[in-house]
Amino acid sequence: MSWLSNIKEGRSRPSLPLSVFGRAAPGAGSPVVLAFLMMPGIIVVAAFFLIPLALVVMRVADGPDGWATYFVILTNGWYFASLVQTLLMSAGVTLTALILCSICGLFLVRNQFAGRSMLTALLTLPLSFPGTVVGFMVIMLAGRQGVIGSVSDAIFGEKLVFAYEISGLFIGYLYFSIPRVILAVMASAEKLDPQLEEAARSLGAPTWRVVKDVILPGLMPGLISSGAICFATAMGAFGTAFTLATDIDVLPMVIYTEFTRNANVAVAAALSIALGAMTWVVLFVVRCFVGNSTDVAPRGGA
Template sequence: MNRLRLLGQKHVRVQFSTAAALLAPLLLVLLAMLFIPLVVLAAMGLRGADGALTLDNYLAVLVNPRYRNGLLTSIGLASAVTTATLVASTTLAYTVVRDQPPATALIRALLTFPLSFPGIVVGFMTIILFGRTGALPALTQQLVGVPLLQIAYTLPGLFVAYLYFEIPRITLALAEAIEQVDARYEAAARTLGARPVQVFVLVLLPLLRSALISSSALAFATSMGAFGTAYTLAQRITILPIQIYDAYTVSFEFELASAMAVVLGLITMVALGVYRAAVGSAYQQQEQ
């Protein structure tokens, strides 16, 4: 018996060693692709125009009004998009999962539709709808004699465009989370006399805490780093991703662009870390 056990343990060790040997090159490549660019960017951000080490580039992102405004605008825009996305997505996900309207299948299909579009396409769609000669301004011109909603190249237009690709993603994630919640909790609350709003706010939302936190972090990180849509629409808007692009390709300030990229990367990495922690917490709760 002991011999069989030893043979079994040896077989497991051999399998583990083989798997480790096969995965090691892949892991090394992935780590190199992840960390080498970050190290290079961080090092370039520490280099001044004369090649000497300096923190001026990083300080410029926080102190220079131009770049500080871009950073704050990006954070404000991402925060507003995240808040609006959570409100809309939670309501829509609850309606699809719990109310199950007749068009549930169609709604789910429509929610997956925007996920296939790259950001630049979303930007052009926003221009078609809200541009100076867009469909909605033309419609309001016919109805009230004034072209309204010409917001494509403004911050509200960028806000609407971000909502277009954030709401479907977060709605589908929250719908899956709501499906995991036992509906008997809500039924028990209704039996005790709770109104629908009370059931939603006091029963369901606390049970969705981890999902809401992870969805918030994901929406924030995506909005902070979005480039294609911003590049199409942000002609008169100062946000950090566009400033990085301009510094690198227009003014050739590679060191400053690297510093801004590192700051943006750190912010999104923190947000994604919150996302991962919330997802792990939700998984542990399901296991329990």
């Protein structure tokens, strides 16, 4: 048996990559070796991120207005309105998803009932759907021939149709975001220490205080990281908007229109940069405000 355990020990000993990323092991951690090992990563980042980004940034200068094109998003009413609309909708989707998923996630973690795992699986099903499918589903629900329209027609004699406007997009993005947020909330909720809540209650805290002082702070890291992903996705999502209608003025749609139809490459490039920058700034500000949690990984980069 002893030779077997020896082999096991030998395997578990930290090998080269570990000592590179860990604290400098003698010899292995020299800057040259480190740089060499990081080369593939650097090449990928440069080829598929930095270079295209730089090209897009440069492209703006080729437009008729030169570098001033960057201000187009502020000076042109249509662009500015679409920016505000996109921001508001993304923030709205994020907040709604966080609230809904906090309640559902806590409920799912804390209650045992028949069909619980089935329900969880069902809630996470939209993870596999692309935006176009989600858009299609919204049309089936709230489109001209949709279920909601037929029911409201039968009851009130008026067809309720909202799939082709911003509220349809809102529903689609919400549907799209719920699985991601709910999984994060459930992961955080499982880690909550029930004794913290008992301690708060023993000190006289009513339910709303327990939620505010114990449960929310405990869920916060998960809420921030999943909220960031949710927000960034909503800011940049295109498939659903494209499926629903071409005249919803969210920023990705405007970029698409400028680029393909109007061949206004400089403006499209400027809007792209603005979209990325805005998303990044919002996430950065939220992270600064909501605190020091290390879990707030910048995973949501648009």
